[in-house]
Structure formats: structure tokens, C-alpha cells
Amino acid sequence: MADLATAITMSDAIRIALEHAVALDPVEMLVDDSLNHVLAADVIAPDPHPPFRASIKDGYALRACDALRADARIEVVGDSRAGTRAVPIVGPGQACYVTTGGPVPDGADAVVEVERTAEAGRRAIHVLRAPKVGQDIRPVGFDIPAGATVLAAGELIGAPEIGILATVGATSVRAHPKPRLAVVSTGDEVTDARALGADGGAPRLAPNCIRDAVRPMLLAAARDERLVCHALDLGICMDAAPPLRAAIEAALDAGADALITSGAVSAGDRDLLGSHVLAEYGEVLYALVRMKPGKPLTLTVVHRAAKKRPMLIFSLPGNPVSAYATFQLVVAPALRKMGGSAEPRGRALPVQLGASIPLDAERPEYHRATLDANAGVLMAHSTGGQISSRLLSCRQADVLLELPQGPGVLAAGTHVSAIVVRDLRAHVAQRAPAEPRGRVRVRVLLLPAHGSDGEHARPGPDDVAARLLLERCAAAATGGLRAAGLAADVSTGGADEGAHAHFADGAQVLVLALRDPAVRLGDSTVDEARVALGDRLTAVPALAASMRRIGASRTSAAPSAHDAAIVDRRSMLLVLDAAAETVAACVRAAAIALAALAVTSGAVTPGTVMQ
Ligand SMILES: Nc1nc2c(c(=O)[nH]1)N[C@H]1C(S)=C(S)[C@@H](COP(=O)(O)OP(=O)(O)OC[C@H]3O[C@@H](n4cnc5c(N)ncnc54)[C@H](O)[C@@H]3O)O[C@H]1N2
Numbered sequence: 125m126a127d128l129a130t131a132i133t134m135s136d137a138i139r140i141a142l143e144h145a146v147a148l149d150p151v152e153m154l155v156d157d158s159l160n161h162v163l164a165a166d167v168i169a170p171d172p173h174p175p176f177r178a179s180i181k182d183g184y185a186l187r188a189c190d191a192l193r194a195d196a197r198i199e200v201v202g203d204s205r206a207g208t209r210a211v212p213i214v215g216p217g218q219a220c221y222v223t224t225g226g227p228v229p230d231g232a233d234a235v236v237e238v239e240r241t242a243e244a245g246r247r248a249i250h251v252l253r254a255p256k257v258g259q260d261i262r263p264v265g266f267d268i269p270a271g272a273t274v275l276a277a278g279e280l281i282g283a284p285e286i287g288i289l290a291t292v293g294a295t296s297v298r299a300h301p302k303p304r305l306a307v308v309s310t311g312d313e314v315t316d317a318r319a320l321g322a323d324g325g326a327p328r329l330a331p332n333c334i335r336d337a338v339r340p341m342l343l344a345a346a347r348d349e350r351l352v353c354h355a356l357d358l359g360i361c362m363d364a365a366p367p368l369r370a371a372i373e374a375a376l377d378a379g380a381d382a383l384i385t386s387g388a389v390s391a392g393d394r395d396l397l398g399s400h401v402l403a404e405y406g407e408v409l410y411a412l413v414r415m416k417p418g419k420p421l422t423l424t425v426v427h428r429a430a431k432k433r434p435m436l437i438f439s440l441p442g443n444p445v446s447a448y449a450t451f452q453l454v455v456a457p458a459l460r461k462m463g464g465s466a467e468p469r470g471r472a473l474p475v476q477l478g479a480s481i482p483l484d485a486e487r488p489e490y491h492r493a494t495l496d497a498n499a500g501v502l503m504a505h506s507t508g509g510q511i512s513s514r515l516l517s518c519r520q521a522d523v524l525l526e527l528p529q530g531p532g533v534l535a536a537g538t539h540v541s542a543i544v545v546r547d548l549r550a551h552v553a554q555r556a557p558a559e560p561r562g563r564v565r566v567r568v569l570l571l572p573a574h575g576s577d578g579e580h581a582r583p584g585p586d587d588v589a590a591r592l593l594l595e596r597c598a599a600a601a602t603g604g605l606r607a608a609g610l611a612a613d614v615s616t617g618g619a620d621e622g623a624h625a626h627f628a629d630g631a632q633v634l635v636l637a638l639r640d641p642a643v644r645l646g647d648s649t650v651d652e653a654r655v656a657l658g659d660r661l662t663a664v665p666a667l668a669a670s671m672r673r674i675g676a677s678r679t680s681a682a683p684s685a686h687d688a689a690i691v692d693r694r695s696m697l698l699v700l701d702a703a704a705e706t707v708a709a710c711v712r713a714a715a716i717a718l719a720a721l722a723v724t725s726g727a728v729t730p731g732t733v734m735q
């Protein structure tokens with residue numbers, strides 16, 4: 125094994141693996157089979173949803189101008205239930221009973237919920253509070269306008285996306301197939317625990333042998349919902365060149381896109397993969413990485429006959445922790461890229477150390493830790509002894525802390541980046557604070573469909589769709605911030621003043637919502653905002669990097685956001701497609717990024733962010 129001085133950095137190791145991982149050619153597949161695949165083409169809504177004006181409440185559809193006085197008697201002329209074919213027309217002084225989701229009759233311009241009405245004799249009502257035009261009506265296409273891009277190429281298909289595809293009537297999609305992954309363990313001492321128990325007797329290990337932990341672990345990791353490879357179990361092979369060659373050939377014969385071997389890559393006299401067997405099959409791209417645990421990680425590309433995809437061989441160290449860490453940090457991103465993911469890298473979060481941690485003097489270290497979100501700040505707690513043979517250090521680990529190489533210790537309270545390796549949903553449910561602590565002032569402004577040349581229009585009182593859109597953005601902002609553990613002071617309006625005026629007025633997050641989803645704001649619009657905001661926009665690249673680090677980039681959390689710009693350390697501008705269903709995610713991402721920035725910049729003390 126070469127000296128550590130010749131080792132490549134971890135970021136180079138990931139970059140080279142991603143450069144050699146090629147997305148599998150997309151195929152048409154049934155939506156029913158598409159769960160956890162990555163879309164290869166945008167999905168466009170062929171028709172609007174709802175396809176008719178739909179009631180938001182159980183109540184009465186009527187003309188708002190007929191119900192301005194509580195003593196007005198309004199005649200009920202029929203009913204319109206969800207699924208009704210024949211709907212009466214509502215004339216002056218008339219109302220029609222409607223159920224939630226039922227079509228709003230022609231002639232009516234508002235729905236009054238049943239609780240706000242009183243009977244006025246047989247088949248007549250009084251309306252207790254004057255309604256507004258458009259109240260409790262979803263106009264045609266309110267949720268999804270015809271022609272809207274409901275899902276974009278590069279997005280992962282989960283359960284909600286299956287629902288969206290069903291809503292727009294898609295029964296098949298163009299998506300990337302999953303890569304084929306072969307897994308083999310090596311080592312004379314490595315024993316299959318299942319084989320030991322097969323004769324019905326107590327499992328007994330032969331002297332000086334250990335049970336295979338790596339292969340079952342990696343086969344399970346390959347089934348993870350965000351990865352879902354077609355996994356091929358190649359078993360265990362002995363520390364000798366012929367069985368190692370046979371394993372590589374079996375993977376090639378099976379058409380594997382990737383082969384994971386574990387063990388036999390360090391400096392021992394039987395570490396045959398590290399020395400020569402790999403070089404017989406392909407080009408060894410690297411064999412030593414400056415990181416802990418996993419230094420001997422080796423990547424080989426095996427070129428096959430013309431038109432055939434190359435196979436990547438990831439030779440992971442045999443130590444189970446080293447195998448797990450290198451799988452998460454290097455192999456999984458490469459597999460995600462093969463599966464078509466536009467953002468295959470592991471997601472990183474800014475976290476705070478719950479206790480001091482010693483640093484490794486020679487190598488940057490990926491320290492296993494659990495997370496706790498109690499105080500609205502993500503606190504990391506070490507899983508204990510980090511020797512790379514101790515798989516218990518990965519037990520319940522949520523993250524790999526990215527610790528720098530160095531002398532001494534990192535003090536408790538230090539902020540570090542953490543790569544997420546586990547589903548965090550359960551923790552959010554268990555540990556989120558009951559009451560939001562921080563408070564963020566958000567202003568949501570609606571931009572006109574056209575004329576983003578400085579001319580801004582306030583939605584008029586008759587512009588029902590615009591008003592509803594604004595209300596929806598504001599509700600999304602409130603909900604999104606609450607989900608992020610923050611309280612929101614949300615106000616809305618037309619964009620009739622420059623963005624700087626709203627920041628001067630105390631807004632911390634300014635959301636510019638595009639009214640017409642078909643109109644895409646160019647970079648120039650964001651640039652205009654930058655000019656308007658002058659020299660306060662100094663940290664734009666820092667924000668972009670920070671957003672990426674927390675996974676709040678344009679394509680993951682905010683597919684429709686055209687740009688986001690840090691204004692200073694405590695405020696943020698977002699430009700959104702108001703018709704997209706991503707508003708909440710965008711605003712939430714903004715709030716998290718703000719909190720992270722405020723803490724990391726030292727502008728505020730942790731725990732008092734945005735108070
Ligand atoms: N002289 C040197 N020795 C070592 C170096 C070095 O630079 N110079 N590097 C060390 C580092 S760092 C690591 S990591 C390991 C990697 O070793 P190998 O990848 O060659 O793996 P093995 O030697 O085959 O096994 C290491 C260890 O892990 C156990 N093991 C192997 N496979 C499995 C499995 N499938 N399930 C559970 N446990 C497994 C094996 O019994 C060994 O204890 O090398 C250091 N040495």
C-alpha cells in the first residue's frame with residue numbers, strides 16, 4: 125500500500141466516482157412500477173385540475189352581492205353534490221346547496237359555508253356574514269393549470285408523485301431503470317451466518333473465523349427506498365486470485381453496472397485486490413483516500429465491448445464500519461447517478477456538536493453520530509468508540525460528521541457539516557418541539573404575469589384568482605415555517621414597491637410569487653432585484669453553497685425557484701412559481717438556511733435564532 129502522502133482527497137474520490145457513473149438509458153415504464161425511480165422527462169398536465177369550478181366547503185353557492193345583508197332571504201333552488209351531472213343555474217336572489225368538491229353552478233360567484241347560514245323557512249336561507257366574491261371556490265385549474273409541469277426530469281418518484289401522476293392521468297412515465305449491483309465479500313475467515321445455522325444445530329464458528337457482516341449490510345442498504353438497486357448476492361470468496369477473478373467475471377456476466385467487493389485491499393500479503401487482480405480487468409482510478417474510516421477504498425473501471433456500459437468495481441475495506449462509510453459516501457452517490465438522479469451526492473446538514481470530539485491527526489474523519497432536534501437546532505451526539513471494526517458505532521447513526529484532520533479536539537457547540545445516512549422522519553416526529561420557538565417575518569408578494577420590467581401590479585379586488593393565489597402562498601409560508609420549528613409573521617401584497625423597501629420594513633424572507641406559471645422569470649429579474657438591493661447582496665455565492673449543503677437547491681427542494689439570494693446574514697429573497705406545489709418546501713428551506721446562516725455566521729447565539 126502506498127504512503128498516505130499519495131492519497132487523493134475525499135472530494136476527488138467522490139468526483140471521480142461520479143464522473144465514471146453514467147445514468148442508465150431511460151425507458152417507458154408503468155406508473156405502477158415507477159416508485160423510487162427517477163423521471164427522465166417532464167410530466168405536463170394535459171388538462172386543468174379541478175376541471176370545473178369546485179366548492180371548498182359544504183354550503184351554499186350564490187351571488188355575493190345578494191347576501192350583503194343578514195336579513196336578505198335567499199331561495200335555495202337545488203343542490204350540487206360532488207359528482208353531480210346536472211347542476212342548476214343560480215339566478216339573482218337564489219342559492220344552490222353544494223358539497224365540498226361539488227361543481228359551483230353558473231351564476232354563483234361565492235360559496236358560504238353552512239355554519240354561516242340560518243334557515244329562513246322552507247328552502248330558503250339567511251347568510252350571517254357578507255361573503256366576498258370568489259370565497260371558497262377553487263377556479264378551474266386552481267391546483268394544476270393545464271400545461272403545467274407537475275413533475276420534472278431528475279425528480280425521484282415517491283408516493284405523492286404517484287398520486288400526482290394519477291391526478292393528471294399518466295399511466296406510464298419515462299424514467300431511468302435501477303442499476304444492477306453485485307456484492308461479494310472476501311476473506312478466508314469470513315463465514316455466512318445463515319450457512320452456520322442451516323443444519324439445525326447451534327451456529328458455531330470455526331476457530332479464528334468471523335461472521336460476514338458487510339455483505340448482508342450492503343445488500344440491505346441497496347434496498348433502501350432512495351436507492352433500490354437490483355442487487356445480486358455473489359456470496360463470499362476466499363483470499364486467492366482465482367475466486368476473486370471468478371467473482372468479477374460473474375458480475376460481468378450478470379450485466380452488473382457496479383460490483384462491490386469488501387476486504388483484501390490493504391497491505392497484507394493476501395490483499396490481492398489491492399495489488400494486481402483489479403488491474404487485470406480494468407483501470408484502477410484510485411486506491412488510497414485520505415479519510416477515516418476507509419483509507420484503502422479502491423475504484424476500478426472495467427470497460428466492456430463497444431456499446432456496452434462499463435462496470436465500476438468499488439473495492440471497500442473489510443472493516444465493516446469502513447465498508448459502510450465508503451458505501452454511503454462514494455458508492456451510493458454513484459449508484460444514484462446511474463439511476464438518473466440529478467443530485468446524487470449525500471445530503472449535508474449543518475449541526476452542532478453535543479460534546480467535544482477528538483480529531484484524527486492524519487486524516488479527515490467521518491464520525492458517526494445521532495441527531496436530536498429538540499432546541500430547534502440539530503445537535504449531534506457521538507455513537508461512542510469509532511474504531512473501524514466496531515459496527516456498533518453505526519447503530520442508529522443518523523449522520524457522518526465531517527471532521528477536519530487536525531490536532532486537539534473540536535469543542536462542544538462547534539458547528540460542523542454532517543452527511544445524512546438515515547431516514548430522519550421518525551426523529552422529526554419524536555423530537556420536534558411542541559411550540560415553535562423562533563419567529564420569522566415573511567412577506568409574500570405576487571408578481572404580475574408580464575411586465576417584470578419594473579412595473580408591478582397589485583391584484584385588484586375583482587381579481588379573485590390572484591387573491592386566492594396570494595392567500596395560498598401565505599398559508600404555505602406559515603405551514604412551511606411551522607414545520608421548520610419556526611413561527612411566521614406572514615403578510616401579503618402586490619409587488620408595487622422595490623424589494624429593498626420590504627427588507628427595510630423588517631421582512632426577513634421575501635417571496636416573490638410568479639402569478640403566471642407559464643412565465644419564467646429570467647436571471648435578469650433576479651439581477652434587477654440585486655441591483656435594487658445594492659451592496660447588501662454581498663454573500664450570494666455563500667448562500668448558494670449553503671443552500672446546496674443543506675440540500676435546499678433549486679432542483680430538490682425548490683424546483684421552480686429561479687434563484688435565491690442572500691441579502692445579508694439574516695434575510696433572503698426567493699423567487700417562486702406561485703402555481704407550483706413547492707412553495708412550502710421553498711419557504712421552509714429558506715427558513716432553515718436562514719437559521720443555519722445566522723448561527724454559522726455568529727450573528728446570533730445558537731438557540732436564539734430569529735427570536
Ligand atoms: N500495514 C497496513 N495495514 C493496514 C493498513 C495499512 O495502511 N497498512 N490499513 C488499515 C486500514 S485503514 C483498513 S480499513 C484495513 C482494511 O483492510 P482490508 O480491506 O484489506 O480488509 P481485510 O484485511 O480483509 O479485513 C479487515 C478486517 O475486517 C474484517 N472483515 C473483513 N471482511 C469482513 C466482512 N465481510 N464482515 C465482517 N468483517 C469483515 C476482517 O476480519 C478484518 O478484521 O486494513 C488496515 N491494515
Ligand code: MOO
Pocket residue numbers: 415416417418419420441443446512
Ligand atoms: O481507514 Mo481504516 O478504515 O481506518 O480502518
